[in-house]
Structures are given as C-alpha cells and as structure tokens.
Amino acid sequence: MQVIHNQSLKEYNTFGIDVRAKKFIEVSTVEDLKKILRKTYSEELFILGGGSNMLLTQDIEKTVLRINIKGKEVLEEINDKVIIKAHAGENWHEFVLWTLKQNFGGLENLSLIPGNVGTSPIQNIGAYGVELKDVFISCEAINIQTLEIETFTLADCEFDYRNSIFKNQLKDQYIITSVNFELTTKNHQLKMDYGAIKTELQNISSPTIQDISKAIVNIRQNKLPNPAEIGNSGSFFKNPIITVDFFSELKKKYPEIHGYQLNDNEIKVPAGWLIDNAGLKGYRDGDAGIHKKQALVLVNYGTASGSDILKLSIKIRNIVKEKFGIDLETEVNII
Numbered sequence: 423m424q425v426i427h428n429q430s431l432k433e434y435n436t437f438g439i440d441v442r443a444k445k446f447i448e449v450s451t452v453e454d455l456k457k458i459l460r461k462t463y464s465e466e467l468f469i470l471g472g473g474s475n476m477l478l479t480q481d482i483e484k485t486v487l488r489i490n491i492k493g494k495e496v497l498e499e500i501n502d503k504v505i506i507k508a509h510a511g512e513n514w515h516e517f518v519l520w521t522l523k524q525n526f527g528g529l530e531n532l533s534l535i536p537g538n539v540g541t542s543p544i545q546n547i548g549a550y551g552v553e554l555k556d557v558f559i560s561c562e563a564i565n566i567q568t569l570e571i572e573t574f575t576l577a578d579c580e581f582d583y584r585n586s587i588f589k590n591q592l593k594d595q596y597i598i599t600s601v602n603f604e605l606t607t608k609n610h611q612l613k614m615d616y617g618a619i620k621t622e623l624q625n626i627s628s629p630t631i632q633d634i635s636k637a638i639v640n641i642r643q644n645k646l647p648n649p650a651e652i653g654n655s656g657s658f659f660k661n662p663i664i665t666v667d668f669f670s671e672l673k674k675k676y677p678e679i680h681g682y683q684l685n686d687n688e689i690k691v692p693a694g695w696l697i698d699n700a701g702l703k704g705y706r707d708g709d710a711g712i713h714k715k716q717a718l719v720l721v722n723y724g725t726a727s728g729s730d731i732l733k734l735s736i737k738i739r740n741i742v743k744e745k746f747g748i749d750l751e752t753e754v755n756i757i
C-alpha cells in the first residue's frame with residue numbers, strides 16, 4: 423500500500439483533467455481498505471473508482487482512495503439463472519465481456535459503458551433500455567465510520583433514473599466493495615426496442631446476447647468519443663423530465679421535439695436534442711467542446727481545465743434555458 427503525495431489525477435479521470443491529489447492511495451483488497459480507513463479516520467477522503475463520471479475543477483486537498491479491488495465469481499446457479507459477484511475495481515466493460523463469454527445474459531445492453539463495477543450502483547447506470555437495477559441483486563459496502571461491511575438489497579438502494587441512495591442520504595458514508603448480479607444462463611430476455619439496435623441487427627435472423635453487445639459497441643463507437651482518445655464523461659447532463667402540458671406547448675413551437683412518456687403527467691426529453699437544436703452541436707471554445715456527433719457529451723480536446731468545461735456547461739444551460747425554458751441538470755459530478 424503506497425502513499426503518493428501530490429499525485430496527478432490526469433490518468434485517473436476520463437475527462438483527462440490534470441489536477442493533483444494531496445495524497446493518493448490505491449487499494450486492492452477489502453482488508454487493506456479497512457486498514458487504511460482506520461489510519462486515515464481523521465482525514466477527509468475522496469473515493470475514486472473509474473473516474474468516468476466526474477469533472478475535476480480543482481486540486482483535491484484530501485486523501486484520494488482509488489478502489490482497485492479485483493475479482494469476479496459465480497456464486498450460484500439455479501435453473502436458468504446465475505448469481506455473479508464482481509468486486510468494485512473491475513472495469514465495467516471487461517466484466518460485461520466476461521459474462522457474455524460464458525453466455526450469461528442481462529448485461530449486453532450495458533456494453534462499453536466506461537467506469538468500474540463499484541460505481542455502477544451509485545448512478546444506476548443505464549443504456550439502450552436497460553438499467554443496472556434490472557439485473558442488480560445486492561451490493562456490499564463498507565461503512566466509513568464503523569468499518570462494518572453492510573449489504574444493500576435492490577430496495578435499499580432506492581434506484582431511480584441515474585440516481586440511488588448513495589447519491590443522496592448515504593452520500594460519502596459508504597464505499598461499495600462488490601456487486602451481485604442475477605443473470606440468465608438460457609432463455610435470455612433480449613431487449614432490442616431501440617431503433618438503432620434493430621437497424622444494426624437487421625441482417626441477423628435470431629440475434630444472440632453477444633450479437634446485441636456487438637451492435638451496441640458499434641452504435642456507441644460511432645456516436646460517442648472514446649475517452650482514451652478524446653477526454654469525456656459520457657452524457658454530461660440528465661435528460662430533463664417535464665410535464666405533459668409543457669411538452670405540448672413546446673411541441674407547438676418545435677414540432678420535431680420528441681420525448682419518452684414516463685407516466686400520465688411526465689415526459690423525458692432528450693437533452694441532446696435540446697442542445698443540438700439550440701445550434702450548439704460541435705461548438706468549441708478552446709479545448710472545451712461539445713461533441714460533433716452527440717450534443718449531450720462535452721469533450722476535452724487536450725488541455726481544457728475542469729473550469730473551462732464547467733464554463734462551457736453553464737453557457738449551454740443558459741442557452742437551453744433561454745430557448746426552451748428548461749433547466750438542464752448535470753449528470754456528471756462536479757468536484
């Protein structure tokens with residue numbers, strides 16, 4: 423367990439922002455995590471997973487614990503279901519590929535999402551009609567105060583659209599150490615409702631879960647920038663939820679606007695569409711930009727600082743608010 427002082431975090435956040443951590447410790451076992459938490463009880467902590475959902479706007483004057491606990495295993499197999507445990511430091515996409523290699527179904531629509539397993543419950547990651555909560559059984563997390571490992575069931579986590587209890591009441595109180603998933607071994611439930619998936623798979627008569635994963639990897643690679651090449655954190659904003667009445671009003675003015683009806687009163691509107699139709703897709707201010715192919719993604723073309731990206735995001739919010747009367751909420755955590 424090595425303590426590094428004044429560590430650059432550039433390699434540890436997918437936006438590639440070069441800020442420094444006052445103290446940086448990489449943790450690879452739960453036992454080490456307990457030891458470190460005992461030693462650092464008087465210090466302010468900053469927990470880092472894959473660094474894929476944060477915008478760092480300043481140096482971190484805290485002790486950064488990078489959770490790198492690896493391991494994945496089959497816990498049990500009953501009929502056509504399997505329970506898998508994956509530790510927090512597993513890279514999400516590598517884990518998804520591992521499940522698919524064994525023909526375990528359920529995670530294929532969540533292929534190529536950046537980040538680690540341990541942070542997936544915090545914002546209930548989701549894509550192409552599937553959210554983490556659909557396959558989640560439970561997670562284990564260490565209570566930073568008591569150092570006890572506690573189990574959180576699906577109900578305990580209070581999952582919602584890009585949200586969970588770990589972002590709210592329990593914020594900064596727990597570190598997730600592992601997640602249990604329930605996947606299928608046969609009779610897989612294929613989710614292909616998204617138009618783009620159907621198009622990708624049009625030449626395959628009976629697609630498999632592996633085909634769906636490949637299709638999603640293609641769709642994402644075509645639309646989303648690869649963080650290894652252009653720094654980004656995926657969707658920067660959440661898709662706003664507005665009332666049906668307000669949506670009808672907007673529709674009169676902008677007939678092409680579309681949304682996804684959530685219930686009798688609410689519609690989720692694509693923030694990407696709003697930003698795009700405010701004329702901002704591809705906009706660039708120095709090295710801070712709005713991705714050319716997907717307006718919901720802000721990018722760092724090289725040397726943008728966190729503040730540059732933040733400034734751009736505020737500009738976007740103001741323009742969208744002025745044009746459509748909608749307040750965009752950030753999905754990425756601003757630090």
Ligand code: EPU
Nearest residue numbers: 549550551656657659660661692694695698715716717718
């Ligand atoms: N759109 C535009 N212009 C754009 C971007 C989007 O007009 O520049 C329109 C599209 O035409 C489409 C609609 O907006 O009709 C929705 O776009 P898309 O299907 O690409 O999905 P999204 O709403 O932009 C969400 C998630 C993504 C996830 C995709 C696919 C959020 C905030 N984002 O994006 O998640 O991959 O759906 O399910 O919910 C992430 O969270 O980082 C992320 C990438």
